[in-house]
Amino acid sequence: MKICRFNHDRIGVVQGNAVHDITDLFDRTMSWPAEPGDAIIAQLGAVLESGIDIDVRPSLDLSTVVLESPVARPHKIMGAPVNYHAHIEEANADPEINAGKTFTTLEAYGLFLKANSSLIGPNEPFRVAFADRRTDHEIELVIVIGKTARHVPREKALDYVAGYTAGLDMTVRGKETPCYRKSPDGYCVLGPWLVTPDEIGDPDDLALSLKVNGDTKQEARTSLLILGVARLIEYASALYTLHPGDVIMTGTPAGVGPVEPGDVIDASVENIGSLRISILPALLDGKAA
Template sequence: MRICRFDGNHIGVVEGDSVYDVTALFDLKPTWPLPQGDWIMRQLPDLLPRIRDQFRTSKAAPLQSVRLESPVANPGKIIGAPINYRAHIDEANADRDINHGKTFTSLDQYGLFIKANSALIGPSDEVQLRFDDRRNDHEVELAVIIGREARFVPRERALDHVLGYCIGLDMTVRGPEFPGFRKSLDTFAVLGPWLVTRDEIADPNDLALSIRVNGETRQDSRTSYLIFDVQKLIEYASRFYTLHPGDVIMTGTPEGVSQVNPGDVMDASIEKIGSMQVRIARDWARP
């Protein structure tokens, strides 16, 4: 099932060319203080059977007529895996604009990083570049959405904690600073176009993913080349952090990262999830 957030915080089911509004099934009035994670993602696992049974009786709208937002509104954490494809490590080590004198080796040596929640946007928003004197790159990634709290989770039970998957764009400005700083600019975490529930994807470690910029293919690979696959990433991350419903793990990007510029159009796709078109704003962000 494809779950989306649309038109100013409505929750919908996408089937074919229609979006069915199932917002009324959710409790939208949490008490303070809020539990950790995203309030809607916390409810979704228990509501999925009811949604499956009832969504076709809900009001429907043409998919092309709605504004798609990030499927997760308030993730507690957006976790990034900086070097998780061997071919990307090789290209990073060969490109000084990427490595800035570092030599990248393995993910377990460099660890994960946290991307600021304030960077989050959906596919209907525009990525806003800030630094016209620095290189800004696209990075297409499989994004994993956590559905159940996870702490010290063994690999064999890791997928039990997954709610679903979506496309992620881990935008980055190149430079010598730590990744969590350079990748946390406003609009630099794009999620969409919807969340595909875990049951729809038997093996997240064997999906084609790609991105085109202005019609030109830049990245084209498969998640089968992940160094730490999805289960290993959840196991690894949950040793350091408690993962809460709605937390996002961006699993890393393959080779082919390259510069984007104002006015560019990015078309990102992942097998069994779909595709989304995201625009780079025509104007640089200014004070």
Template sequence: MSRFDNSSGGKSIMRLCRFGEGRLGVVRGAEVLDVTDALDDLPSYRYPLPSVDQVIANLGTLRPRIEAVAETAEAFPLSGISLLSPVANPGKIVAAPVNYKKHLEEARTDPEIHHQNQIAEIQKVGLFLKATSSLEGPSKGVEIRHPERRNDHEIELAVIISKAADRISAEEALDYVAGYAIGLDMTIRGPEERSLRKSLDTFTVLGPWLVTADEIPDPNAISLKLSVNGETRQDANTRDLVIGVADLIAYASSFYTLMPGDILLTGTPEGVGPVVPGDVINATIEHVGTMDVQVRAAQAR
């Protein structure tokens, strides 16, 4: 029997992770199959390098090779490896603010969230960008650089773009999705612009792996839940998005071309709250997976 036959009778599924020192893995149950050798099939480049993630850009042609390598690949216990962000080199991280109605309501009523800023609907404020340097995998955890301020968790469905998307329609938008992951859009509360407060090192956690798009036929109907130290904070469903996934992709592509490996964070539901060093965030998204993320103090310099 193929290692890619599941119990339901043979659908080939793919959950890609990056682990250790940049190795590529396929997650199968409680194991990770090391398929790094498949990367030998990637095109070679010289400077200047393309500004896209090469695994994502070539995933369509690379996938048969990954599956072939996985048949005889060395397996590692998932519990014993260090998980990196499943996307190594996004050109940009695009994020959707206040894209759940109840989160908009809580942001407007909690002064520790709005800090005298006017919190407007997403249709008015649009999207914002996060620094790619803020991207980390779940195993590294979240560093708190400013413990004197409130640092909040925000769970979000993350969409990874598969190919160049320039002013596309919502009807075709899901054809431009390589896969999905759990995103933690960490933020410091305060009066500054969102992009500054959300772009600290480690403040975009992506993981635990990339689930290919064929596993999630309707991204607008999946549940997501976040707890801190076992206490449930956020519990919602993407059906409550103000702007759904396809419309969000189309909207983003109307302002700038989305490229392979770009990450779109679709917004967080109500229940955002503070974390401090020593906390453990557990984030789960239906059909994607679950990940534990440690919160720690930034090392002194």
């Protein structure tokens, strides 16, 4: 099932060209202090298990709605650096990417965190953070955690997945830590919706594709991941308690490159869908550069 967030925090099921509104099936009342994680994702499993009669739900044409990030409030956004061998090779060959470091394996560097404030959906504007610095595109399969997890063995890891979405781990190049360079506002793009595991098949065998202005820049399959989906969940949960709505970006394949204001990115993940963003110039003193 494809679950979307649309039109200012409405929740919907996408079928064909229709969005069926299921917002009223969720408890959206606020409590304080709030439980860690995304309250809607925490309820999603129970709502799906209870059954949804799509035919009686109000619907809208998909072309008329504004899609938002399928996760509104992740407790944390985790990234997996250098998780494709070909990307390690290109990173080590490009001094603007490696900034003087030599990359070996993901486990040598660990995961990084992106600021939650970097999160946007596919219909929100993306601005480069600095007019005078390189910003790169990075297409990734994204895991969304469905229930609290800690020290999860890989053979049980997929039981903790709410679904998958497509993501852009936009990145400023430089010598600062990844947590800084990957966390400007808008540098985590998720969408177009969350797809439940039953519609995905094997998450470790999905095609990824990214085009800039119609030219293919990245194309690979998740079968090339060094640490696959289950292993990444095991790896992350060994250090962090994972909460509903937590996001794990699985890493980008080779082909990363710079984008400039005016460029258009089209990104897609097999069995999930596509998203498009337009690159806007940086702001200087509150005005476009």
